[in-house]
Amino acid sequence: SIARRGWPDGNQHRKDSCLTVFRDPVNRVISCYYFRFVQRHHPLAPKCMADLKPDVLEVFLGKTLDKYGSSCLNEPFRTFSGVHDEESLSDTSGPDSHMFNATVSHLAHCVPLVLEEPDSFAVAQHWFPQLAMAFDVGKMSHVHARRKDGTCNLTQAHFASLRNVCRVEVKLYNAARQRAAQFRKAMANA
DSSP, X not given: OOOOBOOTTOOTTSOOBEEEXXXXXXXXXXXXXXXXXXXXXXTTOOSSGGGSOHHHHHHHHHHOOOTTSOOSTTHHHHHHHOOOOHHHHTOOOSTTOHHHHHHXXXXXXXXXXXXXXXXXXHHHHHHOGGGGGGXXXXXXXXXXXXXXXXXXXXXXXXXXXXXXXXXXXXXXXHHHHHHHHHHHHHHHHO
C-alpha cells in the first residue's frame, strides 16, 4: 500500500514520497503461504507448512505460484521495482543485482513503516497527517500477531530454510528499518 504526498511548503527540491509497510520477511512469507495457498486451497499446499520437509519447502516457495502468477518470495522487490515477472524477480541475489538496486533506490524516497516497530507508525502519522487515524498502533497491534495454537509447529530446520529463501529480502528489510530510524531521529530533532 503506497500513498503519495505533495509538500505543502512549496519546496520544489523535495520529491514526492511514498509510504509502505515492511514486515519481518520470514513472518511475511509464512503469512503469505497460509493466505495464498492454504486458504485458497492450492492443490500442492498442505494445511500445515511443517508437513513440507525443509528442503521441499524452499523449492515450493521458490517455484509455486498463486492464481495470480506470484510466489510468496520477493514481494517487496515486486512492489518497488515494478517488475512482476517471477523469472526476473529471482535475480535479487545480491547487492549487485539490478532488481535489488532499483528497489533500494525507490526505498530512498519512502517513509517505511516497520510492523514489528510500533514507533515507526508515529513517523507515518507525522509525515502523513491526513492518514493518522489509519496508523493508530492501539488498533493495529493485534492484527498481524502470529497464531500460536500449537497445531502446526515449524522446526528449527524449517526456520533455517525460510531464512535462506528470504536472505536478500532480509537485507532490504534491514535497510527499511535503518531508513525508519532516520525518520524517527529527524522527527525527534524537529
